[in-house]
Amino acid sequence: MRTHPLALITRTLLAAGLLAAPAATQDKPLYLDPTAALDKRLDDLLPRLSLDEKLALIRANGKFRSGGVPRLGIPYLWTADGPQGVREELGLDSWESAKRTDDFVTAMPVGMALASSWDPELAKLYGKVIGEEARARDKHVMLGPALNIQRTPLCGRTYDYFGEDPWLSGRMTVGYVQGMQNEQVAACIKHFALNNQETNRHAINVEADERTLREIYLPAFEAGVKEGGALSVMAAYNKFRGQHAGHHDYLLNQILKNEWGFKGSVISDWSGTHDTREAALNGLDLEMGTVRPYENYYLARAYKEGLLRGEYPMSTLDDKARRNLRVLFTTGAVEGRKPGFINTPAHLDAARQVAQDGIVLLKNTGGLLPIDLTKVKSIAVIGENAVRTFAAGGNAAGVKAFREVDMLQGIVKRVGSAADITYATGYRQPVRRNFWERDGAGVRRSELDPKYLAEAAGLADRAVAAAKTADLVIFVGGLTHQAFADDEGVDRRDLSLPSGQDALIARIVEANPRTVVALISGGPVLMPWLDKAPAVLQAWYGGSEAGTALARVLFGDANPSGKLPCTFPKALADIPAHQGGARTFPGENGTVHYDEGLLVGYRWFDTKHVEPLFPFGFGLSYTSFAYGPLTVTPGSSALEPTLALDITNSGQREGAEVVQLYVRAKKARVMRPEKELKGFAKVLLKPGETRRVNLKLDGRSFAYYAPEAKAWRVDAGEYELLVGTSSRDIRQAGSFKVVKPAVLPK
Numbered sequence: 052m053r054t055h056p057l058a059l060i061t062r063t064l065l066a067a068g069l070l071a072a073p074a075a076t077q078d079k080p081l082y083l084d085p086t087a088a089l090d091k092r093l094d095d096l097l098p099r100l101s102l103d104e105k106l107a108l109i110r111a112n113g114k115f116r117s118g119g120v121p122r123l124g125i126p127y128l129w130t131a132d133g134p135q136g137v138r139e140e141l142g143l144d145s146w147e148s149a150k151r152t153d154d155f156v157t158a159m160p161v162g163m164a165l166a167s168s169w170d171p172e173l174a175k176l177y178g179k180v181i182g183e184e185a186r187a188r189d190k191h192v193m194l195g196p197a198l199n200i201q202r203t204p205l206c207g208r209t210y211d212y213f214g215e216d217p218w219l220s221g222r223m224t225v226g227y228v229q230g231m232q233n234e235q236v237a238a239c240i241k242h243f244a245l246n247n248q249e250t251n252r253h254a255i256n257v258e259a260d261e262r263t264l265r266e267i268y269l270p271a272f273e274a275g276v277k278e279g280g281a282l283s284v285m286a287a288y289n290k291f292r293g294q295h296a297g298h299h300d301y302l303l304n305q306i307l308k309n310e311w312g313f314k315g316s317v318i319s320d321w322s323g324t325h326d327t328r329e330a331a332l333n334g335l336d337l338e339m340g341t342v343r344p345y346e347n348y349y350l351a352r353a354y355k356e357g358l359l360r361g362e363y364p365m366s367t368l369d370d371k372a373r374r375n376l377r378v379l380f381t382t383g384a385v386e387g388r389k390p391g392f393i394n395t396p397a398h399l400d401a402a403r404q405v406a407q408d409g410i411v412l413l414k415n416t417g418g419l420l421p422i423d424l425t426k427v428k429s430i431a432v433i434g435e436n437a438v439r440t441f442a443a444g445g446n447a448a449g450v451k452a453f454r455e456v457d458m459l460q461g462i463v464k465r466v467g468s469a470a471d472i473t474y475a476t477g478y479r480q481p482v483r484r485n486f487w488e489r490d491g492a493g494v495r496r497s498e499l500d501p502k503y504l505a506e507a508a509g510l511a512d513r514a515v516a517a518a519k520t521a522d523l524v525i526f527v528g529g530l531t532h533q534a535f536a537d538d539e540g541v542d543r544r545d546l547s548l549p550s551g552q553d554a555l556i557a558r559i560v561e562a563n564p565r566t567v568v569a570l571i572s573g574g575p576v577l578m579p580w581l582d583k584a585p586a587v588l589q590a591w592y593g594g595s596e597a598g599t600a601l602a603r604v605l606f607g608d609a610n611p612s613g614k615l616p617c618t619f620p621k622a623l624a625d626i627p628a629h630q631g632g633a634r635t636f637p638g639e640n641g642t643v644h645y646d647e648g649l650l651v652g653y654r655w656f657d658t659k660h661v662e663p664l665f666p667f668g669f670g671l672s673y674t675s676f677a678y679g680p681l682t683v684t685p686g687s688s689a690l691e692p693t694l695a696l697d698i699t700n701s702g703q704r705e706g707a708e709v710v711q712l713y714v715r716a717k718k719a720r721v722m723r724p725e726k727e728l729k730g731f732a733k734v735l736l737k738p739g740e741t742r743r744v745n746l747k748l749d750g751r752s753f754a755y756y757a758p759e760a761k762a763w764r765v766d767a768g769e770y771e772l773l774v775g776t777s778s779r780d781i782r783q784a785g786s787f788k789v790v791k792p793a794v795l796p797k
């Protein structure tokens with residue numbers, strides 16, 4: 052009998068290992084068959100594992116690694132920080148740098164920059180870039196994105212997060228997670244939950260009521276799990292209602308796993324585990340930590356002994372092992388993964404795009420920006436942040452950047468020979484690595500050290516002199532991304548710019564009113580000089596291409612379209628978390644009370660009629676946008692209206708507008724914030740161009756959490772739909788009537 056030519060080709064490919072054989076013809080076990088359903092593979096594998104092999108899967112055996120099962124071809128699970136790029140290699144058992152030369156990566160801009168873009172597609176690209184780099188570095192799990200809500204701008208990790216609004220944070224999270232997980236890398240959304248300050252972060256107990264938990268602090272995680280499909284979740288350090296979040300029955304078992312159906316792995320924050328019994332029973336799946344014998348971990352020997360004594364059911368171990376195996380299998384760790392890429396032109400360009408789209412133009416009077424190089428012939432660049440790099444800052448989130456274009460470099464490159472540039476430092480901030488240095492007498496050194504004060508006077512004088520003689524000044528200041536200034540483990544002490552920058556800016560503006568102030572920080576700062584400075588930009592920590600991005604905006608190659616993901620207050624005291632004394636921040640007797648409840652960020656400012664410095668959602672453009680009339684069409688179901696309106700670029704330059712949709716309940720049975728963001732869309736328009744923007748709402752857009760019913764409830768009545776360019780600049784309003792009250796499915 053003649054062999055069919057196709058069969059011949061198949062046989063040849065099989066022999067060469069280029070084609071997987073059907074499972075039935077192989078004697079390899081089902082768990083190694085990539086064509087079989089994942090749950091079937093795990094069902095097949097688990098009974099093959101010994102007790103110790105299962106235990107190896109659920110705790111660290113290196114700083115960023117947990118054990119595999121070499122006997123069965125299951126590799127170690129490698130994790131890495133996160134979230135702005137793949138952190139440098141550290142020693143296997145220490146926090147010391149491994150001093151390698153192959154771990155330089157693309158530094159993506161911080162979370163606040165990404166959130167300021169209000170662009171979930173960009174978040175997807177962000178996740179993809181880091182995913183590709185993580186693969187190139189052989190990491191299976193990236194410890195990010197970080198998405199705790201900004202309750203207070205003093206929080207040391209504000210820069211890492213996506214701002215003060217649950218909906219915006221959720222959209223960014225979903226984009227990031229999907230972009231990364233499409234690349235065979237698991238995202239680890241962190242820190243779950245209520246990790247909203249760094250002070251006493253390992254022990255602080257958070258008290259927040261149920262509505263506040265459900266409506267403010269959980270929705271972005273819920274979206275990351277349900278829509279994003281996050282494969283892992285990092286449990287937070289802090290306690291909630293008296294129990295550590297790392298092994299919290301309510302948060303992990305009841306909400307995350309039972310209600311939301313999370314099937315992946317709950318990973319502890321590093322050394323965030325405190326009790327074997329709770330770790331065994333309350334939903335922790337992988338214990339990670341700092342250096343100590345790994346055998347002493349709560350989920351190691353102690354757990355094994357408890358299992359053998361029958362104190363904990365074996366099913367708890369099987370479940371944990373299975374969840375970690377799910378991550379390993381889903382990321383292709385068992386079969387082997389496609390190759391990764393690192394520092395590609397596309398990655399650096401993505402970093403530039405995020406930095407650029409995240410820049411928020413806060414003020415631009417007299418059209419000072421964009422800078423016209425046919426008229427401006429000399430520029431004084433002033434400020435230490437123009438020559439600082441930041442990618443390594445912030446501790447865990449820091450990366451070893453392959454390249455980091457600082458602001459001065461970006462400006463110099465863009466200006467070329469079109470104008471003369473002089474640079475003056477103006478002020479200098481002492482380098483503070485992690486925690487404050489103390490002098491011999493144990494006194495903390497600070498920028499008020501006489502050495503720095505004397506130096507500062509000279510630096511400021513020289514800067515003012517440079518400002519006087521230039522056609523235009525670009526001041527680049529802000530924070531340092533070091534201790535007490537946007538750093539992990541320590542909160543900021545106040546919202547002021549450090550090192551005499553306020554006084555310096557005032558002097559510079561007086562010397563040369565044509566001054567642009569560009570601020571680099573991870574969150575709001577106070578601006579006592581604001582009414583004098585004609586142009587102000589918020590640039591965040593912009594990663595590898597920070598300087599390129601800023602220069603593109605300054606000189607009009609790009610039109611700024613970023614919008615604030617948090618309120619900038621006029622004073623720290625205006626922030627509700629700072630109105631209850633130590634009780635509400637940073638806590639007293641070990642507990643911090645979220646007394647402001649739902650009224651976080653603009654929800655507070657708008658409900659209580661407090662005037663912000665800049666409102667949530669605010670950001671200017673070099674062009675202008677006109678909002679056409681709004682139409683509201685009831686959807687197919689009773690709670691799914693669609694909104695449509697035309698947006699026109701009514702100015703002279705191409706630009707993007709973020710159309711924001713806020714919902715306000717006209718009459719409410721329970722307390723509702725004045726308005727809440729429930730949708731947005733970003734549209735790019737050429738001058739004169741008009742585009743129709745459609746926005747969809749659903750039941751959750753109108754709902755509040757009813758603790759007594761343990762459900763999301765929508766009351767019947769009228770809801771106002773407010774569409775605008777910021778939370779305080781509503782351009783069109785419509786309304787929607789809910790005829791029948793509803794209880795939403797979980």
Ligand code: BGC
Binds near residue numbers: 132133194321447
């Ligand atoms: C941080 C986490 C980080 C972990 C590992 C912890 O201190 O809170 O965000 O992923 O360390 O570096």
